[in-house]
Each structure stands twice: as structure tokens, then as C-alpha cells.
Amino acid sequence: MRVRGSRAYRAPQDSHLVALVAEGDATALEALYDRYGEAAWSLALRILADQSLAEAVVREVFLSLWREARRFDPARGTVATYLLSTTHHRAVDMVRREENLRRRHGPEKVLALAPDEPSGLDDEVEVGGLIRSRIRTALAGLPEPQREALMLAYFGGYTQREIASLAGVPLDTVKARMAAGMRRLKDELREAGRQEQFPWTPR
Amino acid sequence: MDPPVNHTDFEELAAGFALGALEPDEEQAFQRHLEGCGACRTSVRDLEEVSASFAYVPPAVEPPPSLRAWLRRRTGLTLRRRAARRIGTWQGTRVLVRALAAAAVLAVLALSLWNLALRDQQQIDRARIATLQAAARMVNDGTATRVALSGSAAESGARATVLASSLKDRGVLVIEGLPQPPPGRVWELWSLPQGDVTQAVKTIAFRFRSQPGVHTVQFSTHLTPTTGFAITEEPGPAGSAHPTSDPVLFGVPPPPRPGGA
Numbered sequence: 506m507r508v509r510g511s512r513a514y515r516a517p518q519d520s521h522l523v524a525l526v527a528e529g530d531a532t533a534l535e536a537l538y539d540r541y542g543e544a545a546w547s548l549a550l551r552i553l554a555d556q557s558l559a560e561a562v563v564r565e566v567f568l569s570l571w572r573e574a575r576r577f578d579p580a581r582g583t584v585a586t587y588l589l590s591t592t593h594h595r596a597v598d599m600v601r602r603e604e605n606l607r608r609r610h611g612p613e614k615v616l617a618l619a620p621d622e623p624s625g626l627d628d629e630v631e632v633g634g635l636i637r638s639r640i641r642t643a644l645a646g647l648p649e650p651q652r653e654a655l656m657l658a659y660f661g662g663y664t665q666r667e668i669a670s671l672a673g674v675p676l677d678t679v680k681a682r683m684a685a686g687m688r689r690l691k692d693e694l695r696e697a698g699r700q701e702q703f704p705w706t707p708r
Numbered sequence: 709m710d711p712p713v714n715h716t717d718f719e720e721l722a723a724g725f726a727l728g729a730l731e732p733d734e735e736q737a738f739q740r741h742l743e744g745c746g747a748c749r750t751s752v753r754d755l756e757e758v759s760a761s762f763a764y765v766p767p768a769v770e771p772p773p774s775l776r777a778w779l780r781r782r783t784g785l786t787l788r789r790r791a792a793r794r795i796g797t798w799q800g801t802r803v804l805v806r807a808l809a810a811a812a813v814l815a816v817l818a819l820s821l822w823n824l825a826l827r828d829q830q831q832i833d834r835a836r837i838a839t840l841q842a843a844a845r846m847v848n849d850g851t852a853t854r855v856a857l858s859g860s861a862a863e864s865g866a867r868a869t870v871l872a873s874s875l876k877d878r879g880v881l882v883i884e885g886l887p888q889p890p891p892g893r894v895w896e897l898w899s900l901p902q903g904d905v906t907q908a909v910k911t912i913a914f915r916f917r918s919q920p921g922v923h924t925v926q927f928s929t930h931l932t933p934t935t936g937f938a939i940t941e942e943p944g945p946a947g948s949a950h951p952t953s954d955p956v957l958f959g960v961p962p963p964p965r966p967g968g969a
Binding site: 531532534535538542543544545546547548550551554556560563564567568571580581582583585586589590592593594597618636637639640641644655658659660662663664665666668680681683684686687688690691694 | 720721722723724726727728729730731749753754755756757758759760761762763764765766767768769770771772774775776778779780782783784785845848
């Protein structure tokens with residue numbers, strides 16, 4: 506029995522929703538948009554600093570899931586990861602393609618996104634708030650060279666080579682910083698409990 | 709740089725891959741490697757979960773309603789709407805405001821962040837700060853000017869600020885404590901080139917969907933660093949071409965610092 510309205514889909518696991526989307530259930534897709542649309546939008550907007558480009562990216566991301574849900578492979582990762590990673594990749598691709606976007610968002614601006622800044626509006630969102638505070642705390646706890654490398658890459662779309670050039674260090678140093686930073690974050694977030702991070706994602 | 713040859717080389721690329729920070733040729737080489745290496749696929753899966761969490765580092769911003777609407781139309785949840793009421797977007801689509809029923813409740817552009825009664829002073833202050841932050845994000849221009857408005861409405865308790873971006877020709881009016889205009893009337897925001905009220909340019913007409921609260925009204929119009937703003941009460945539903953009464957709120961930007969902006 507199918508209940509109408511995305512509110513009926515609050516409880517199911519993400520993987521269940523993806524299975525429904527694969528069957529052509531548009532309400533299940535909207536439920537995934539309810540869960541991850543805001544995060545995808547906030548990310549795209551942050552990277553692109555342009556509402557119409559950000560909207561184009563997020564539309565494409567959810568549309569790609571709508572089209573490809575049948576081929577979604579849970580072994581490759583969760584649907585949350587898929588949606589947010591795809592958003593990130595498309596946004597960064599766009600920044601790299603559009604030269605004037607890159608000029609608008611210099612490295613100082615990217616680094617100015619302090620991971621531990623209070624935001625005020627986030628407090629109402631329970632689930633998001635938990636992930637939000639965990640990743641921000643974990644990032645803020647990294648040694649500065651590691652954090653900077655990760656932030657420049659993720660939010661600025663800079664390649665390792667470009668970061669090495671910006672920081673005036675060898676490429677291998679940047680690679681090592683990124684690997685070490687990601688390893689530390691992975692351990693810290695895992696300790697916090699994956700179940701708490703994405704409660705709709707079973708492990 | 710040398711292409712990766714042994715497996716350690718590939719392992720070192722995994723973090724960069726998850727962050728999208730590899731050069732195109734490295735990324736392709738790594739992608740091909742993934743097809744045949746289960747260990748790296750597992751590693752990448754874990755790392756991508758970490759990098760996906762980065763999406764929660766920036767402040768949360770509410771997506772425009774057009775996004776959800778598009779998704780619903782595209783997946784068949786809703787049929788194509790008749791072009792009746794539309795919500796303004798940053799592409800400069802004009803807001804079409806029209807009376808609905810005999811009650812003449814007018815469509816509103818204002819993005820009210822609060823529709824609860826704000827009784828607690830702390831809540832009100834939080835609401836104000838959060839609204840200004842949200843407004844700053846809407847404008848998304850670090851060089852935007854803040855124009856405080858004052859006047860007779862302010863003396864009765866209204867607080868209004870415009871965040872104006874001359875870079876993007878758009879702004880946000882953050883307003884609180886301005887009462888609903890009488891039925892059949894609207895508030896109208898005017899932009900004033902050089903702060904000259906006799907040159908007032910029609911910008912946007914609005915009513916509030918709910919009261920009380922801190923409201924934001926987004927608008928797009930030509931702006932310069934010296935553009936001022938005024939609000940008058942005008943006949944509904946779409947206001948007037950020129951102000952027909954004295955402003956209840958008015959403000960001009962602070963003068964630029966000597967030596968140029």
C-alpha cells in the first residue's frame with residue numbers, strides 16, 4: 506500500500522527509498538530531496554557563489570539519480586554520499602571550466618570559511634546539526650596545513666598541484682597532508698558513530 | 709609528474725580522488741585502476757563518505773522553491789502549471805502579484821523565516837541576527853552596502869535595513885515591526901538613484917504573509933553604491949509607477965570613505 510505525500514516516507518532507510526525510485530516512485534525521490542536537497546544546495550551555492558548555476562547543478566544531481574537509480578550500487582557507497590559527492594564534483598567541474606568563477610573565489614575566500622563558525626540557523630535541524638558539528642569539530646582539530654589543503658581542494662576546486670604552488674611546497678607534501686588529514690577525519694568520524702551521522706543509512 | 713606505477717602510488721591518490729583534487733590525467737588513471745582493484749574501491753568508498761560530510765560545513769541555506777517545483781514537474785508529480793502566480797527568482801523574473809479571493813489576500817514575496825509569535829526577547833534577537841545572516845547569504849556579496857531606513861514608521865517601532873549589492877544588482881530588505889497595510893493596499897519599496905526621492909524607481913510591492921516576525925524581501929534592480937531606498941504605502945495589488953505619498957521609511961547609504969571605495 507502506497508501512502509501519498511513525501512511525509513509518509515520519513516521513516517524508511519535511504520536504500521529503501523532508492524529502490525522505490527528505481528521503480529519510478531517520484532515521491533520517494535522527493536523524500537530524498539527532503540533529506541539531502543538543502544545540503545546539496547548549500548554546498549553548490551558555496552562553491553559556485555551563483556544561484557542559477559547552483560540550481561542547475563542540484564537539478565542535474567537529482568535528475569541523474571532519477572534516471573540511474575536502477576543501476577545504483579550500494580557497494581560503492583550510500584545514496585547520501587552519491588548525492589553529495591556528485592554535487593561536489595559537478596560544482597567543482599563548473600568552477601574549473603568557468604574561469605571567472607575561479608577568479609571570484611580566491612584562496613583566501615575559500616579558507617575564510619571557518620569550519621567552527623557559529624551559524625545560528627542550523628540549530629533547528631537535528632540530524633544535519635549532528636553531522637554539521639561533528640565534521641566542523643573534526644576539521645577544526647586538524648593541523649592547519651592539513652585543513653588548508655582539504656579546504657582549498659574541496660571548496661575551491663584547486664588540484665593538488667595548484668595547492669602545492671599556492672603553498673610553496675612540493676607536490677608530495679600536499680599529497681601527504683591530504684592523505685593524513687582524510688585519515689584523521691575518517692577515524693574521528695567513525696568513532697563518533699556512523700549510525701548517528703546518517704541515521705537513515707544502515708551499516 | 710610520473711604516472712603511477714606501483715600500488716603505493718595509487719593508494720596515495722585515493723584521498724585526492726575523493727576530494728576531486730587530482731589532475732585530469734591522474735584521475736583517469738586512478739578511475740581505470742579502481743575498476744580492477746577491490747582494496748582501492750573500499751578505500752575510496754570510505755574516503756568519499758568523509759568528503760561527503762564536508763557538504764555540512766557551509767551554513768545551511770534553504771533552496772529556492774523553484775528547485776523542488778522543477779523536480780516535481782520533471783518526475784511527473786505535478787503537471788505543468790498555468791503561468792499564474794510565480795515567485796521571483798534572481799534571473800529578474802518579475803513577481804506577479806494578484807488578488808486571490810474576496811478576502812484579497814495578496815501573494816507575497818517576503819521570505820518570512822519566522823511564523824511563530826515571537827514573545828521572547830532572546831528569540832527576537834536570535835531571529836534578527838539569523839535573518840540578517842540569511843539576507844547576507846541571499847545577496848552573497850561581501851561588498852554589499854547596508855542601508856538603514858528610518859522615518860515615521862521607525863518611530864512607531866518598525867526596523868528596516870536593506871542589504872544592497874551594486875555588483876549583482878540585487879538586494880534584500882530585512883524588515884520587522886511594519887504593520888500590514890490596509891486591505892487593498894500594499895507597501896512599496898523604491899530605489900532612489902543618488903538618494904534622490906524625486907527619482908524614485910519602482911522596485912517591489914509587498915504585503916506580509918504572517919505577523920509578527922522578521923521578514924526578508926528579495927529584489928532585483930539596478931543599484932549603485934549611492935542608491936537609497938524608501939517605502940511608501942500604495943494601492944494594491946501591484947503598487948504604483950511613482951510614489952503617491954510620503955515615505956514611511958527612508959535611507960541612503962553611508963558616504964564612501966575618502967580616497968575612493
